[in-house]
Amino acid sequence: MSMEMLYDLHQDVRRLFIAGSAVSGGDVRIKRQLPKLEQLGESAPVFKRVAEAASRVGEGTAEQMADALLELAVLLHAILYTQGQTDAAGTLEPFEVYTAASDTTAAPPVPYRRLKPVIDALTERGPGRLEAVKQGYEDNIFTDIRTYLPAVTALEDPYSEIADYMTNVVLPSMGANVLPILHAQLNLQGGQADARKLTVIHRLTGQASHALIAKALTEGAAPVKLAAIAAAAGSPDLEELLYEISYDRKKEIRAAALLALAKNGSDRAAERLFEALQGKDAEIAVEPLRRCDHPDTGQRLVETASELRDMVTGGKPDNAAIERMTAAVNAMEGKREPAVEEFLISLLQDQTFTVKETEPVQECAAGLLLEMDTAAAYEVLNGLRNRINMLDYAFRAALQFLPREAVYDHYHGYLAKKQSAEGKTLLRACHDIVIPVIRAMRSYTIEEDYGQLPQHGWDSRWVQLFVKLDEAELVCSVAERLDEHVIDYLLAKLHKPRTRISDQMIIVSTLFRLGHRDASELLLYVLEQASPQQFYYVTEELRALILQLPGTAADRLRAAAERFTYTSVKEEIQDLADKLALKPTE
Template sequence: MSVDILFNLQEETRRLFIAGSAMAAGDLRMTKLLPSIQKLGESSPVFKRLSGAVEELLHADREESAVKLLELSTLLGAILYTQGKTETAGESIPIQGSGVELRTESTYRKLHPFIEALTTKGQGRLEQIRASFEDGSFLDLRALPAVCSALDDSYSEIPDFVQTKLIPAFGRDAVPVLQKQLNLQGGKGDGRRLLLLHQQLGSSIIEFVKKAANSGSPEVKIAAITILGEYPEQESLLQELSLEKRKEVRLAAFFSLAKLGTSAAMQRLYEAATSKDREIAVEPVQKGASSALFSRLIQFGSEALERYSVQEGKARTESVEQIATVIRCLEGSGRQMAEEACSFLRKLLTTKSFLVQETENVQESAAALLLELDLPEADQFAVELSDNNKGTFIRYGFRAASKLMSPEEVYIRFSDVLGNGKSRAAKQLLSAVLELAAEQSRADGEHDGYGAVPEELWDTRWIGQFIRLEQTELVCLFAQRAKREITGYLSAKLQAARLNDWNALEILLTLFRIRYKNAPELYMELLEKSSVRSMYYLSWQHTHLLAFMPKAYTERLRAFAEKVTYESVRNQILAIIDALEEKPDELNEESGRSILKWIKNKMS
């Protein structure tokens, strides 16, 4: 066939372009093709001209070979272009358009990085996707298939962003692509596609959603069940799905039933919470927040406690687990079930047979729930519990007492427990004090993370106990003024400190906060005696401490900075020192936040 001969000639021509035109003279492969081309020339003038061009190349001198090879290639290319066919075999049929109205106004140069971020792997992709989202260039027809395909991306933050931001921005224009890509037997990405289709099409696809719930893969089935929770008429199907073998499918069905909130749905959740499904039923029960269901579970817990008292072995362990599940279900119910829950917890925590080592975890969960109820009777009971069994319940009793009593009364009631700080009760109490003090100090916006407890909420005698027990963190949290007892203790702790010791930095921040006159010198001594090689970065603590230094120390600080090994850290320190030299004298009397704010503004 003539076209095949021409393609063979084109291949040989390309070979000579690569090898060099000087190799064309007498080329064996080209010589072998010449008779076939000459035969074609007998029927057409253009082929005769082509055979002549081949002959001229085969007999050309080295100087002329390049020109002859180029002439042959040009003529051959022109002939081949005339031999192609543009028609398609078969019958023409109309096609249905998608109705997508997206434009293609962005240049491909601008769009390409976005599509590449969606379709490749590597770092920095999410940042590029967010940038394209912010400037709106992603809303392009050419990007839509890649956007929808990115729902399958292995880096979870990208599918999350695509699902919540990108595809909703496309709106209904994304529907045809989502429908085409959706595979009912697919993975998590297909579950996302189903959710997005329902978001755009609503109840019009409910039959398709039911099909996905019945026959889809686990991931698609879970998405379908989530959708069904918005349709009360699908409750019977959800009831069936809540009996599936796969735990994750049952869990999804429980959540959807909780969303429906009907009496039948609550009955199914009760059955789940009182059966082997109790572990996965807790969150759906909490979400349902049904007072009637909570009441039934409290009754069930009371019955389990009665059974526990007369059981042994595995049966007794089962009752303990049932009681633990009831307590977990009640977490978050707050004042909704306060009185009933308090009665149940009182009964539980006063049953002597239950107050044994094997049930300590459940006892603590019950005591924590007492505090959550925010009921005076519950708080009072928690305080009473701490009197009866200080090792187990003292932390909860202390928190409850802090709500009910004055600071002086709390101190008198609990300080004797501390002793030498080594008993179980003392450790529990110190832990509770630290927990509460840390919560209160975080609310101190004045000092940006190194604050103190509100002075009016604590008895002043606590800090003496903490110094006696070497509780440095608590001393820092409770220090209010530069008293000799406090500054002496904290200063002594700095003697063996190192540059990046967390405790040392907290101590120094505290000394600056209480305006201890020797704090700058103590910090300067710590800097000068420490190895600058260990200063890999400038922590927020060092940033604050440097900002608090008086101008008189700038020369010594600059000498220290010049020795810092890492250039980036050295430059940061020098920038702060430059700002310090311009700090007005009156700022030294301002709060820590004011000083730091001035420094930052000066450096910006």
């Protein structure tokens, strides 16, 4: 075939380009082809030209050699570029259409400048892509067919926020348009991306996907199987498979299967959960049992735990039994049944059970009892306050049901020594209890008043005690009226050098709350003496406090803000000052 010869020659020329025309002088391959080319040249003039050009390769000076090689290349280029095949053999068959239903012309066309950033965000790597995808979703760009494939590809994105967003929001919204692609690309032996595909398919097709889910449950690789388990939860027709899988080799798969079974809540599912609780899977059975709403769960947990208690108290405490018991008690969370309450009370009051080894179980039980929110539970807990590990729970229970004076009477003694174990425990409890109050103070706005804050009813003697203990945060959160002693303490604290700005703000905020007459002045003082870098953004708290200032303070506020390093803070405070200036003077 004569064309084949030219392709061969092209290969030879290419080889010489790579090696360099400097070595073309010694090349014999092209020379060897010359006679044949010349022979062909007699019938076709184009071969004659090729033969002429080829004959000059490797002759003359270095420059001539380079020139000759280039000339031959140009000639071959011109010939071979006209030889490209365009045909296709075989019978022409119609091809499958994925989306016969959707009308591709209905959606308005999306221009390059809006489409490109979204496609890039879906298919490339780098920062700022999630925003582009979200923007695209808001702009309704995912109705365009050109986004279908990239949208599915994005499930493989290593940046999981994008993959999650696509799984949970975008792809479900694309509906039938992406289903064929998802089905075509789904690989049950694949990884996380395929798990996501399965999740989307299930979400889009529901019951119709159950055959596929069943297949994934039996054959899928671990990530796909996990997705299938999640999808199978709550479907009675797939329970049998879930049941089987709950004996899988991998712990995470067993855990997921148990959780899915718990959602089913059937007799058989509950049976399986208790079976797991008895064995080595006790730990992973906890969460499923908590969520299991089978009516007998609470009662059966009590029975299981009772048996274990007898084992623990009967003989030598053995670790495995205690662990399983912890699991059983833990699983009672959320089960507010009288039987459970009764059991927990009896457990905590059982002297034989009160040993060091069972402390984790005791604490767990006390926590659950506190959540029961019944008078009996509170009373029992309060009664346990002399056991150091119960003190925290006892105090919280007392705050819930005892008169405030009684709480103080019962508990202030524990704080006699701040450094003692009891003192530390109780102080920690106090802090934990008031943290929500402090947080609320931090974020309150002018419209909200303090009446909505969680009220615990602290006896007025507490505040004095906290002053004595120098617990400024506690003082601020329980102070209820303008008490001279308390105010003196707070003012001293406020003016003390090196007090943190956050503490100062809490104190000022408290003074505002209590209606102290110098509160405005003190806020300005804090702002004026703060170091310029100290405010790097304006909190809700600060904004609300500033707005309580009188209109006359505007100028001082402006001057104070002028010193601040961060312009955003400066500008915002000055804006607030402008607002203040508009306040009517009283």
